[in-house]
Amino acid sequence: MKFEDIKGFAFDLDGVIADSARLHSKAWHQTADTVGTTWTPELAENLKGVSRMDSLEMILKAGGHENEYTQAQKEELATAKNTQYLELVKTLTPDDVLPGMKAFLDELKANGYKMSVASASKNAPTILKQLKVMDYFEGIVDPAKLHAGKPDPEIFSLAADVLGLAPANVAGLEDSGAGIQSINAAGELSIGIGSELSEAAVRFDRTDEVSLAAIKAKLA
Numbered sequence: 001m002k003f004e005d006i007k008g009f010a011f012d013l014d015g016v017i018a019d020s021a022r023l024h025s026k027a028w029h030q031t032a033d034t035v036g037t038t039w040t041p042e043l044a045e046n047l048k049g050v051s052r053m054d055s056l057e058m059i060l061k062a063g064g065h066e067n068e069y070t071q072a073q074k075e076e077l078a079t080a081k082n083t084q085y086l087e088l089v090k091t092l093t094p095d096d097v098l099p100g101m102k103a104f105l106d107e108l109k110a111n112g113y114k115m116s117v118a119s120a121s122k123n124a125p126t127i128l129k130q131l132k133v134m135d136y137f138e139g140i141v142d143p144a145k146l147h148a149g150k151p152d153p154e155i156f157s158l159a160a161d162v163l164g165l166a167p168a169n170v171a172g173l174e175d176s177g178a179g180i181q182s183i184n185a186a187g188e189l190s191i192g193i194g195s196e197l198s199e200a201a202v203r204f205d206r207t208d209e210v211s212l213a214a215i216k217a218k219l220a
């Protein structure tokens, strides 16, 4: 995609705008301890971008516990994780917008780009309000309405719809491999933040490296 084709941006939230990926990890680590699955950096990385119930299934499977819980017990485990996560979320303030992202949102707004949120998290509205960045966005895709989560393209396709733009005019920002696959499958420009994201069309190591000029330079 050419830089000039980009008319709007679809943002992942956890790990892209909000410093909240570490809070999800902290809460899931506790779940892993509860069910007896060893917590590893690889498991933590693979859970990024994955929905709540799918994350639980991955944690159970990683320890070989996938057949030990009823659906009702799984729902209890997921609810307990979310309760703990929301306790941690209460500590978030506007200072927990990741480095450089407030400046990037301001730059996009000043330059007339439209923005939407494509997060798998049902807690996205709560977090956006707490960080005081809700007003930047035309809308948020409701993950409860998805037929399939990331890496399926549905969420990023809907994020383009929210912007009233064709996928070919949208760039998506992600910190997860599942998210980058979703953006690519939706036919949008994938911008990855993180060293592991080899499938991203454009990649940065850290959020504070992201700017319009930097994206333009990488596409040239």
Ligand code: BG6
Pocket: 013, 014, 021, 024, 047, 048, 049, 050, 051, 052, 055, 082, 119, 120, 121, 122, 123, 124
């Ligand atoms: C994603 C996170 O944004 O949202 C995942 O990267 C998380 O770690 C997923 O599991 C679902 O979030 P929630 O808040 O609905 O449990």
Ligand code: MG
Pocket: 012, 013, 014, 015, 016, 021, 048, 049, 174, 175, 176
């Ligand atoms: Mg993320």
